[in-house]
Amino acid sequence: MTDSLNLDELKAAAQRYSGRHQRIGKLVWPNGARIAVNFTADFDAMLLRRLNNEPPMQLAKGEFGGRVGIWRLIELFDQHRIKATIFTVGRICELYPQALKAAVNSGHELADHMWEHRVPKEPELELDHLRKTAAALEKVSGRRPLGSRSHHTPTLLRSEGYIYNSHGSPSHLPHYVMDSKGAPCILELPFHYAIDDAMYFSFAWYASPNAAQRLSDTDRVFDLWWAAFIQQYQQGGYLNVCLHPFVSGRALRVAMLDRLIARMKTLPGVWFATCEEVARHCLEQHPPNRFSPPVSF
Amino acid sequence: MPWKDRYTISDEKSLADGDIRWPDGRRCAIHIVVDLSIASGPEGILTRDIESPAAEFGTHEGLDLVLATLEKNKLKATFAVPAVTAQMYPAKIKGLIERGHEVATHGLRHEDVSLLRREEEKARIDRATQMLTEVTGRKPVGWFSLPRQTDPFAGGTISSNTMDLLIEAGYVYMGNGLADDIPHYWVSDFASRRAILALPYYYHFDDQFFCMFPVAGTGLENSDMLLRNWRAELDAQYRRNRFFTMTLHPQHIGWCNRMAVLEEFLSYLTRLPDLWNPTGAQCAHYWLDTYPAATHLKLQASIWQDYPGSLS
Numbered sequence: 132m133t134d135s136l137n138l139d140e141l142k143a144a145a146q147r148y149s150g151r152h153q154r155i156g157k158l159v160w161p162n163g164a165r166i167a168v169n170f171t172a173d174f175d176a177m178l179l180r181r182l183n184n185e186p187p188m189q190l191a192k193g194e195f196g197g198r199v200g201i202w203r204l205i206e207l208f209d210q211h212r213i214k215a216t217i218f219t220v221g222r223i224c225e226l227y228p229q230a231l232k233a234a235v236n237s238g239h240e241l242a243d244h245m246w247e248h249r250v251p252k253e254p255e256l257e258l259d260h261l262r263k264t265a266a267a268l269e270k271v272s273g274r275r276p277l278g279s280r281s282h283h284t285p286t287l288l289r290s291e292g293y294i295y296n297s298h299g300s301p302s303h304l305p306h307y308v309m310d311s312k313g314a315p316c317i318l319e320l321p322f323h324y325a326i327d328d329a330m331y332f333s334f335a336w337y338a339s340p341n342a343a344q345r346l347s348d349t350d351r352v353f354d355l356w357w358a359a360f361i362q363q364y365q366q367g368g369y370l371n372v373c374l375h376p377f378v379s380g381r382a383l384r385v386a387m388l389d390r391l392i393a394r395m396k397t398l399p400g401v402w403f404a405t406c407e408e409v410a411r412h413c414l415e416q417h418p419p420n421r422f423s424p425p426v427s428f
Numbered sequence: 429m430p431w432k433d434r435y436t437i438s439d440e441k442s443l444a445d446g447d448i449r450w451p452d453g454r455r456c457a458i459h460i461v462v463d464l465s466i467a468s469g470p471e472g473i474l475t476r477d478i479e480s481p482a483a484e485f486g487t488h489e490g491l492d493l494v495l496a497t498l499e500k501n502k503l504k505a506t507f508a509v510p511a512v513t514a515q516m517y518p519a520k521i522k523g524l525i526e527r528g529h530e531v532a533t534h535g536l537r538h539e540d541v542s543l544l545r546r547e548e549e550k551a552r553i554d555r556a557t558q559m560l561t562e563v564t565g566r567k568p569v570g571w572f573s574l575p576r577q578t579d580p581f582a583g584g585t586i587s588s589n590t591m592d593l594l595i596e597a598g599y600v601y602m603g604n605g606l607a608d609d610i611p612h613y614w615v616s617d618f619a620s621r622r623a624i625l626a627l628p629y630y631y632h633f634d635d636q637f638f639c640m641f642p643v644a645g646t647g648l649e650n651s652d653m654l655l656r657n658w659r660a661e662l663d664a665q666y667r668r669n670r671f672f673t674m675t676l677h678p679q680h681i682g683w684c685n686r687m688a689v690l691e692e693f694l695s696y697l698t699r700l701p702d703l704w705n706p707t708g709a710q711c712a713h714y715w716l717d718t719y720p721a722a723t724h725l726k727l728q729a730s731i732w733q734d735y736p737g738s739l740s
Contacts, residue, residue, distance in 0.1 A: 177436070181434070186583070186585065186586075187586055188575075188584050191437055191605060191606040191607040191614075197440070198438065198439075198608055199442045202441065222732075222738075225731050226435065226440075226732075227440060228731075229441060230441070246738065247738055247739050256737045263735070263738075334637070335580070335581050338580065338581075341578065341579060341581075341640075342578075344582075346638060346653055349656065350656050351656075381609070381630070382609060382665050382668060382670065383632075383661040383663075386660060386667075387660070
């Protein structure tokens with residue numbers, strides 16, 4: 132009976148997986164800030180829809196993000212003097228160069244969101260895609276991207292000069308992801324699907340049918356996200372708000388975000404930063420231990 | 429914009445809020461669309477759809493309630509009418525025009541045309557246009573391809589030829605575009621700049637997705653969310669001087685608590701000063717005169733490059 136539970140195997144897996152993450156002991160934000168907030172926008176417009184071979188109206192729905200949504204988000208952040216991070220699908224540079232230039236001129240960060248919203252399985256092609264995106268973003272912004280939101284191989288990201296990824300949620304707080312030898316590899320700025328506009332407002336997430344949609348409205352999401360913010364604020368934490376220009380660029384949602392940011396600003400010690408700024412702070416003030424301490428249970 | 433065939437349908441950037449002018453200095457355009465299709469599947473309206481309580485309610489009590497509410501609030505709507513529906517209820521459909529509403533074509537039977545050959549789709553568009561004209565006495569100027577509840581996606585089904593065929597058939601506008609929240613040009617051929625005007629549609633303002641019987645998933649009754657979405661969008665678009673649209677189905681919105689939602693929303697809406705409430709045709713003609721494609725559609729050649737291992 133006990134044998135069939137494969138307890139040893141489960142324990143080993145738990146240890147192995149935990150060993151891949153190194154938490155930062157006592158995270159302290161600069162200038163006495165109580166919380167760091169990253170507003171992030173995943174700018175793929177219609178590219179993921181195209182990649183998935185979705186029909187014309189789905190592509191048009193995504194196109195809203197390029198024609199309208201991205202401009203409104205830039206305007207919103209600028210009005211609040213917030214610098215945001217725009218995770219940009221590489222090929223967007225060939226479709227929306229004006230919007231990306233405007234974002235850079237306003238001081239927002241451009242970061243990698245894959246070349247065409249996928250990570251190829253073939254290692255050479257993965258590297259090729261990663262480099263194509265970096266070159267495309269550098270051409271627009273004048274500097275190489277330092278962050279990614281992707282499944283790209285952590286060691287590859289690191290060897291290509293990336294300092295952070297913003298993709299998973301094994302911890303509330305920024306932490307280090309280790310390589311297979313247990314050495315720190317890349318900083319992770321966690322994002323969670325509960326703080327992702329597409330989960331509430333975008334129909335057909337990975338082709339889910341109409342009857343399965345997670346319907347919501349801006350009042351409800353405002354309340355949920357405020358609750359997330361205040362919970363982290365009270366414990367000196369971190370919040371990464373994931374937006375999609377084709378979703379949050381809709382007028383009703385820009386108005387909701389405007390209210391949310393204004394309310395966040397009523398509290399002292401809220402550090403609105405780009406992901407790069409948060410990553411640099413962590414790396415400088417809370418560098419990783421060279422080797423992960425042994426995991427004990 | 430850097431045009432890319434099969435990716436983009438219009439130019440790179442929408443018209444800014446400050447560049448939009450409505451007639452007589454009005455502040456926001458309000459386009460109300462009433463969808464009279466009761467199609468339950470991609471084949472479009474079938475006998476089994478007609479022999480359903482929803483169809484009976486939607487065509488009679490539901491429609492009468494929606495019409496009375498529109499009248500009470502002095503609002504005009506565009507009715508998206510499948511050609512077979514027009515032929516089944518000619519007096520009712522003619523009556524819509526007599527009340528000052530517009531009747532636009534909603535397919536032959538609101539069927540999915542996405543896999544049809546071009547000639548077949550063309551024949552259907554021509555037949556639908558002729559059937560509707562027969563009933564109303566005037567050629568329709570607007571075409572809709574609105575989604576059905578059971579569709580895989582909530583944007584409406586079209587083929588790669590639909591927009592081109594609508595231009596050929598003389599349609600002035602297409603009623604459900606998702607790439608903008610103001611009227612915008614849907615380019616069917618980049619080289620010749622052939623384009624049709626699309627009026628905005630968005631599923632978050634469409635009653636049918638908030639009033640679903642839960643065959644599966646989380647449908648249930650979400651008309652309270654619908655109300656909050658309508659209000660939030662109206663407030664935001666009104667402040668921006670842009671455009672608000674909502675899509676109604678009498679068989680859904682006409683029912684009890686949902687009718688109260690519609691009443692509450694319309695009485696809120698009509699209290700806002702300086703709204704412009706055109707039908708689709710009025711809005712399209714105004715837009716084509718004020719923002720013609722010749723001067724306002726800013727297309728630039730593609731800078732897209734094809735690479736091995738990448739999408740083309």
